Amino acid sequence: xxxxxxxxxxxxxxxxxxxxxxxxxxxxxxxxxxxxxxxxxxxxxxxxxxxxxxxxxxxxxxxxxxxxxxxxxxxxxxxxxxxxxxxxxxxxxxxxxxxxxxxxxxxxxxxxxxxxxxxxxxxxxxxxxxxxxxxxxxxxxxxxxxxxxxxxxxxxxxxxxxxxx
Numbered sequence: 273x274x275x276x277x278x279x280x281x282x283x284x285x286x287x288x289x290x291x292x293x294x295x296x297x298x299x300x301x302x303x304x305x306x307x308x309x310x311x312x313x314x315x316x317x318x319x320x321x322x323x324x325x326x327x328x329x330x331x332x333x334x335x336x337x338x339x340x341x342x343x344x345x346x347x348x349x350x351x352x353x354x355x356x357x358x359x360x361x362x363x364x365x366x367x368x369x370x371x372x373x374x375x376x377x378x379x380x381x382x383x384x385x386x387x388x389x390x391x392x393x394x395x396x397x398x399x400x401x402x403x404x405x406x407x408x409x410x411x412x413x414x415x416x417x418x419x420x421x422x423x424x425x426x427x428x429x430x431x432x433x434x435x436x437x
Contacts, residue, residue, distance in 0.1 A: 329396060333370055337392040337428045340367040340374055344390050345430055348376065353436045356386055364410025371395045372402075373410045377423050383436070389423055390430040402427060 298306075348360050361378040372394025379387035393403025401408070403426030404416050412424060419425060 326396075326398065330402070333372075333394055333396065333402070334428055336370045337367055337372065337374070337394055340365070340370070341390045341392050341428060341430050344374060344376055345388070345432065348378075348388055348390075349434065353386075353434065356380075356388075356434065360388075362411075367392060367394065371408070373405065373408050375405070375410050375424050385433055385435045388430075388432050388434055391424045391426040392428045393424060393426050 344365055348356065351359055357378050357380050360376045361380075362375065364373050364375045367374055372392060374390060374392040377389040377391075379389070381387075391403065391405075393401065393405040393408060395401050395408060403424060404418055405412075405424045405426075406416055407413060410424075412422065416424065
């Protein structure tokens, strides 16, 4: 029984030696496939990272623009109702740390209830313009009013109503 066990172990060792001679490494084709898979995976991760940076910048700039628009709204609320149209209708204002401009509109079709619209447009670092004011001058120029409502529209827009007390 011991002899048989020793003989079995010796045969196993020889078989392992023979197997090791045949397993020498990866083929060139296997390495190329793995390389292509890694390049695609790393490229996808980098593209996602770059997109996240752009979204982060839009978020940061939207916050800055929102603060400027709310500040403008406070100025409008603190003004006399009789002076709203003359002081704030189609009047642009600058935004602190942002390459952009805001515009306030006062719709006085109802004499006791004015519709106030504040729009803010700006340019991202990559050159993308957020809003309809493509040249950031605070005025509607030819081709800028896409929906023909006679105001500069923007994703960052505050609309409210102020009534005569």
